[in-house]
Amino acid sequence: xxxxxxxxxxxxxxxxxxxxxxxxxxxxxxxxxxxxxxxxxxxxxxxxxxxxxxxxxxxxxxxxxxxxxxxxxxxxxxxxxxxxxxxxxxxxxxxxxxxxxxxxxxxxxxxxxxxxxxxxxxxxxxxxxxxxxxxxxxxxxxxxxxxxxxxxxxxxxxxxxxxxxxxxxxxxxxxxxxxxxxxxxxxxxxxxxxxxx
Amino acid sequence: xxxxxxxxxxxxxxxxxxxxxxxxxxxxxxxxxxxxxxxxxxxxxxxxxxxxxxxxxxxxxxxxxxxxxxxxxxxxxxxxxxxxxxxxxxxxxxxxxxxxxxxxxxxxxxxxxxxxxxxxxxxxxxxxxxxxxxxxxxxxxxxxxxxxxxxxxxxxxxxxxxxxxxxxxxxxxxxxxxxxxxxxxxxxxxxxxxxxxxxxxxxxxxxxxxxxxxxxxxxxxxxxxxxxxxxxxxxxxxx
Numbered sequence: 225x226x227x228x229x230x231x232x233x234x235x236x237x238x239x240x241x242x243x244x245x246x247x248x249x250x251x252x253x254x255x256x257x258x259x260x261x262x263x264x265x266x267x268x269x270x271x272x273x274x275x276x277x278x279x280x281x282x283x284x285x286x287x288x289x290x291x292x293x294x295x296x297x298x299x300x301x302x303x304x305x306x307x308x309x310x311x312x313x314x315x316x317x318x319x320x321x322x323x324x325x326x327x328x329x330x331x332x333x334x335x336x337x338x339x340x341x342x343x344x345x346x347x348x349x350x351x352x353x354x355x356x357x358x359x360x361x362x363x364x365x366x367x368x369x370x371x372x373x374x375x376x377x378x379x380x381x382x383x384x385x386x387x388x389x390x391x392x393x394x395x396x397x398x399x400x401x402x403x404x405x406x407x408x409x410x411x412x413x414x415x416x417x418x419x420x421x
Numbered sequence: 422x423x424x425x426x427x428x429x430x431x432x433x434x435x436x437x438x439x440x441x442x443x444x445x446x447x448x449x450x451x452x453x454x455x456x457x458x459x460x461x462x463x464x465x466x467x468x469x470x471x472x473x474x475x476x477x478x479x480x481x482x483x484x485x486x487x488x489x490x491x492x493x494x495x496x497x498x499x500x501x502x503x504x505x506x507x508x509x510x511x512x513x514x515x516x517x518x519x520x521x522x523x524x525x526x527x528x529x530x531x532x533x534x535x536x537x538x539x540x541x542x543x544x545x546x547x548x549x550x551x552x553x554x555x556x557x558x559x560x561x562x563x564x565x566x567x568x569x570x571x572x573x574x575x576x577x578x579x580x581x582x583x584x585x586x587x588x589x590x591x592x593x594x595x596x597x598x599x600x601x602x603x604x605x606x607x608x609x610x611x612x613x614x615x616x617x618x619x620x621x622x623x624x625x626x627x628x629x630x631x632x633x634x635x636x637x638x639x640x641x642x643x644x645x646x647x648x649x650x651x652x653x654x655x656x657x658x659x660x
Contacts, residue, residue, distance in 0.1 A: 279469040305434040325466035372464040
């Protein structure tokens with residue numbers, strides 16, 4: 225259980241999380257216990273960053289960027305990186321910190337009462353981005369999904385998405401991003417109006 | 422390194438110091454890049470939280486797989502001890518019984534809040550609160566959680582932990598704990614379910630069995646937090 229078979233990788237690439245569940249069960253005790261020994265890391269946080277590591281692994285498998293002989297080693301190193309990022313004190317310059325968004329959405333999904341570190345406006349923005357992406361046209365939705373979720377590089381997507389060349393795909397990508405941001409802004413304005421009336 | 426790779430590394434928590442510097446520079450100088458980072462962060466967090474929700478459902482199975490034979494023996498031993506304790510309790514006076522039942526549940530302290538750092542000013546204070554609570558230094562924990570409330574930090578959560586600290590103190594300050602739990606319940610706080618359970622235990626500690634039973638019924642009917650424990654406690658009290 226310390227390597228990932230070709231078959232498991234295929235399953236993960238096809239959206240089947242069963243191999244990840246098995247890895248979760250196989251490495252949970254060891255990894256969580258090990259991570260819990262880190263100062264300022266309690267059991268909950270250890271479990272969280274261990275799951276973070278599995279998500280990173282899944283992302284890499286899907287984008288065909290995962291080759292490791294020592295799976296447990298990979299999970300521990302990745303979890304520790306994630307932990308380091310979560311404990312970082314200096315303010316990031318990003319508008320929405322990925323770890324904070326992750327925590328917010330996770331707690332929202334499991335209906336757990338936890339204080340989100342995002343402001344109410346930021347939480348609202350996250351919700352609107354998720355809602356707005358469903359409203360994108362088919363072409364944009366697919367482009368962003370393949371590039372963001374599947375991690376495909378633009379140059380590999382040119383042919384599959386039937387674009388004439390890399391530059392036109394790149395320009396489409398930015399148009400789609402802009403479109404999504406415009407939708408979010410419109411929804412925000414609409415919400416603001418409704419609140420005022 | 423290409424922007425796409427930088428973003429992936431950021432999402433995966435793999436940026437080196439040098440890469441982080443480049444990443445931050447790009448964020449402040451290139452709005453297109455900043456937009457993409459924001460959107461990719463939400464997309465990433467969405468799929469990550471979906472996976473975590475699936476894995477969370479497997480957790481009870483984790484507990485099962487953890488049960489090695491040694492653990493099984495330990496569980497049997499604990500159960501035997503529990504039976505002995507319950508037998509002993511049965512021999513004692515009624516009011517004492519009630520208090521000891523509450524103690525069984527109060528021995529297992531409510532877990533401290535998660536240390537989720539934001540890099541904001543209140544982090545240090547929050548860490549201190551958690552540390553004091555974990556060290557069972559309840560007097561000081563109350564003081565620090567109070568400070569957290571003053572600074573607008575996790576107000577509701579801080580209140581719950583002040584109530585718990587009053588409850589876990591030796592001797593417990595039941596009236597103060599009860600007043601805080603009631604405040605959380607009446608204000609329909611996010612922590613009202615936890616407050617309900619601990620209010621029931623505090624009432625039992627005060628030997629107010631009927632009030633405790635009423636609260637337990639509420640927890641059981643609403644299937645709220647610890648409803649299984651509430652059911653077990655109710656059965657024990659009615660024996």
